[in-house]
Amino acid sequence: MTTADSSLEPGLPPIGQPLPSPQVGAMLEGLTRLKVPKSSDVLADRLRREILSDAYPPGASLPTERELVSATGLSRGSVREALRMLEAQGLVSTRAGRYGGTTVSQPTDDHLANHISHYAKGRSVPLQSLVDVRLALEPMVAFLAAERRTEADLISLRAISARLDKSADSDPAVFLEENANWHDALAAASHNPLLGTLATSVGVLMFEASQLANFATAEVRQRVCRAHHRILEAIELGDAELARRRVERDVQAYALALEAAVTASNWARQAD
């Protein structure tokens, strides 16, 4: 593509002479690290392209492993490795037994949440970055929930809110769990699975961080409950802008308390 030696172009000179030409230096120009892809990667890429090209509707069957073997000339091991990569990405699922096989599947919310979790944990994303993202997503979730919530959403939210109130006086771990459920219900009410899954994932990551730092004091729990009541009220009213503002304040307060608890926990750890 970026070959500097123009004599290789259309003039049909003797290509590939064994003797090094005097322009060998020029030939080295633009030569990058030669990557030799693995056969399983090549097959996985091809299959992935086909699957994502909408030619394969969800539920459609891919060829059997042995058919792929004869079609590609690869060994069954390589074919299986390719299928496993696609399976790890949630693009296919396999069933054993007769009339089983590999079928196209839609990535679930869990797949996306897991991948985000792997990214955040693998990169050790700092808490502040998670706060930034949550501060962007969660108010929008509330905004859309206020606009789009159904009666069923409201019933679910009220039930979870009641459970959250009860758990405010008990075990902090239970409270944090119910708190996560509350945010899940809110995400569902937004009727945007992508947005909801992103917000939930980031929320869970912060939730895990808050389990390490035991910051859910009784006072914090009471304040969270009051804030959630105000948010639910705005959603019941259908006032999207009000819901957005109230969630924004809630998340900011939550982040502030969490950060304080983390730094305090770090002090305590230094004291060891």
Added chain:
Amino acid sequence: MTTADSSLEPGLPPIGQPLPSPQVGAMLEGLTRLKVPKSSDVLADRLRREILSDAYPPGASLPTERELVSATGLSRGSVREALRMLEAQGLVSTRAGRYGGTTVSQPTDDHLANHISHYAKGRSVPLQSLVDVRLALEPMVAFLAAERRTEADLISLRAISARLDKSADSDPAVFLEENANWHDALAAASHNPLLGTLATSVGVLMFEASQLANFATAEVRQRVCRAHHRILEAIELGDAELARRRVERDVQAYALALEAAVTASNWARQAD
């Protein structure tokens, strides 16, 4: 292994009698569909837990495939399938040759972007949902960029902005490409890779949708350039709130124009 004939066991208690015991009904209570996980999945889960537990710093070497074989009792094929799953998730990388092997690696931004793309395409996420998410993320990106941008960020943004202006009068495809670059630079200036990657991914998905519907008319291109100038001005000033509001308006206008073009394109397709 699953021989029904208990006489093969050494203890000689007649377990598994062919005759159903009178309490078989009680024994069946609480028995759900028995799932038999694949050996490669089990190994992948174990390795993933270890990797994400921060016990393995990035760059650390995992045992060799043959060591894993002797340690787990599995076959090499199963071990390799497990490693391929982790590789597809960006948690490990593998090099052939002596002193090669499998090492822990941090998932890249591309990994996360690909997974989001797979989710959105695999689920056929509607354009409106993408717009919702972008409307949540991009204003926050601008907000943080205005607060945290370095001199290098500003230089990069100014250069790309100039290129974008030039391309406004030329090929719409080139313009859309430069537009994507502009948003990439903005994401980089926010100094939050997670937020930036999420925003960029959703932006690319909308970008792909806009290539199908050719909506980038000359008028739209001019308006985008003016909007970007105003946004860059706010970021240069360091006025985060102003940058946030201006991006919010820009994204809303962009989404509106895109949606109009898509519906028009659908009309044209129906006319076929």
Added chain:
DNA sequence: GACAGGTCAATTGTTGGACCATAGAAAAAG
């Protein structure tokens, strides 16, 4: 000493074959 080239060995990459486990259909039995 520096450099070019060759040798070596450990590791992943790939293949082929074999057998087991699974599960749904289809046939047989009641």
Added chain:
DNA sequence: CTTTTTCTATGGTCCAACAATTGACCTGTC
């Protein structure tokens, strides 16, 4: 018609061997 059994295509697993890769090491040459 219902239940049971049989059948069989499919994925799941294992083993053994060889090829390809690649960095360290050695060796000769200048």
